[in-house]
Each structure stands twice: as structure tokens, then as C-alpha cells.
Amino acid sequence: MDKLNTTFARRLLISHLVTTIDRPSVPALMAETGWPRRTIQDVIKAIPGIGIQIHFKQDGRRNNDGYYVIDGWGAIDPSWLSQNVVKIKRSIN
Numbered sequence: 512m513d514k515l516n517t518t519f520a521r522r523l524l525i526s527h528l529v530t531t532i533d534r535p536s537v538p539a540l541m542a543e544t545g546w547p548r549r550t551i552q553d554v555i556k557a558i559p560g561i562g563i564q565i566h567f568k569q570d571g572r573r574n575n576d577g578y579y580v581i582d583g584w585g586a587i588d589p590s591w592l593s594q595n596v597v598k599i600k601r602s603i604n
Contacts, residue, residue: 519561520602525554526563526581527592527599534570534578555579562586 528543529535540551558565562585570577592599 517603518557520599521550521554522558522561522563523587523592524596524599524603525551526558526565526584526587527589527596529565529579529581530589531593536575536578539578 524544525540528540532539532543537548537551537555540546540555541548544551546554555565563581564583564585565579565581568577568580
């Protein structure tokens with residue numbers, strides 16, 4: 512698989528995880544994927560580039576206390592994403 516498709520698949524996977532794991536923070540996403548912090552941060556930063564609206568919801572006193580929330584899916588169908596997450600994971604590996 513070429514780099515462009517892997518990049519797109521990573522964005523889809525992180526978007527899916529944001530809606531399916533409890534309190535999807537960077538550390539929680541790292542634990543779920545096994546990816547380094549910088550990769551997770553880069554993918555999150557790039558998600559709006561595919562039309563998905565994502566933001567960090569502050570939930571605590573410290574700056575990094577909180578988690579990510581998806582506000583809108585754009586052209587991506589979240590039910591399709593849920594049904595195809597195994598294929599997406601395979602394409603990344």
C-alpha cells in the first residue's frame with residue numbers, strides 16, 4: 512500500500528477510535544494503536560483535511576486533561592467506517 516492510502520487509513524482509524532473508546536486522549540490512542548505520541552498528534556492534526564470535524568474537549572485543570580470529540584463526519588459515513596475497521600487496520604499494517 513502506498514503512503515497516501517496508509518495516511519488516509521490512519522486518519523480513518525483514529526476517527527473511529529475517537530468515537531469508540533472511553534476518553535480518547537493521546538495516551539489512550541497510543542495504548543490502543545501502539546503508535547508513538549508524535550504519530551497520533553500528527554494524525555489528529557490532519558483529520559480535518561478529510562472533512563471530519565474534531566476538537567479537544569478540556570476536562571480538568573491541566574492543559575492536557577481532556578479528550579477528543581468528533582463534531583461532524585463530512586463525507587465519511589461512520590457506520591461504513593465501523594463495518595470496515597478491520598480492513599482499515601489491515602491496510603495500515
